[in-house]
Amino acid sequence: MGDISGGDALLFLTDEQLRQGIEAMFFAYRGFTAAPDAILEGLDYGRAHHRALHFIARVPGMNVKRLLEILGVTKQSLNRVLRTLIEDGLVESRVGTSDKRERHLFLTETGADLESRLSDAQRRQMRAAYRHAGPDAVAGFRQVLEAMMEPGMRATYASLRATGA
């Protein structure tokens, strides 16, 4: 990391290298979503439901506003998804304790079950790729992805990482 001095060290920044990276992102993202998509098929849910379940599982009690920021969609769009999850008993929405305008979101047992199934499938997929590429490659992978994020999302990502562990 750090500065690049010059000469051949810059070969990884050629247009051709960048184009290959772009295509790799495109094809890999399909593989990335394939496993959970396969589970969701047949259920009445889609990727949007998966994403909501993921982050509610990740930060139990998260309020709607925060979830909107993370997902980067409008409240109308999220609401459609959230409503079905609540109606179907996968998500519980509790009135905030300190600020009663807020709704805090939690997974029910049923919701946690589905989230686990989706998570497990996606992690299996990811684990296979990681194991194949090895720890050094994974470190590089994470560095490049982090550099690709928009600043706001990088901050969000970091904050989730901090909450983790």
Add this chain to the structure above:
Amino acid sequence: MGDISGGDALLFLTDEQLRQGIEAMFFAYRGFTAAPDAILEGLDYGRAHHRALHFIARVPGMNVKRLLEILGVTKQSLNRVLRTLIEDGLVESRVGTSDKRERHLFLTETGADLESRLSDAQRRQMRAAYRHAGPDAVAGFRQVLEAMMEPGMRATYASLRATGA
């Protein structure tokens, strides 16, 4: 690369590490598409048009079947996109020479212009991330992405890479 022996070397495969990688992919993909999306906004085209333009630029004269395989959508879905691009004079469709059932796709000058603008924007974004992360990280990034692809797409990706350079 190669086999992992054991012990601490496997720490990069913990559920928490995998979860972070999953979230990194999610957030990074938004950054990845942001630059071309910004250009497309206002034009009458969307991401689907961008993808078609990209691969037609990449392999001039590609036929429809091949493009369908690469994009992974139905012919009806692609056709809607392709039709507008042809009508608007961005793409030219020529009857195949050896097999006259096939249509071979080419960018017109106008099409190549838009494709360049989109490509340049996305490469700029990618270049910044690459430069920030450095060549070793980029190598790892590419390895993990390739391992994440579904086998069919990995073959397609490799064949495009071979055509490249």
Add this chain to the structure above:
DNA sequence: TTGGAATGTCAACAAGGCTGACATATGATG
């Protein structure tokens, strides 16, 4: 000549984005 492949097209539908407008409850502030 006949079957199958490549392509195009019509129709209908669904998911999941978006905007705009409006209602409600509650917190915060002068």
Add this chain to the structure above:
DNA sequence: CATCATATGTCAGCCTTGTTGACATTCCAA
């Protein structure tokens, strides 16, 4: 207390981009 701002929900309508199914055309190949 009055007022304004915030958090949330909801209705209506629209767009893009994916899907299936059906059908026509053209043309290669056995």
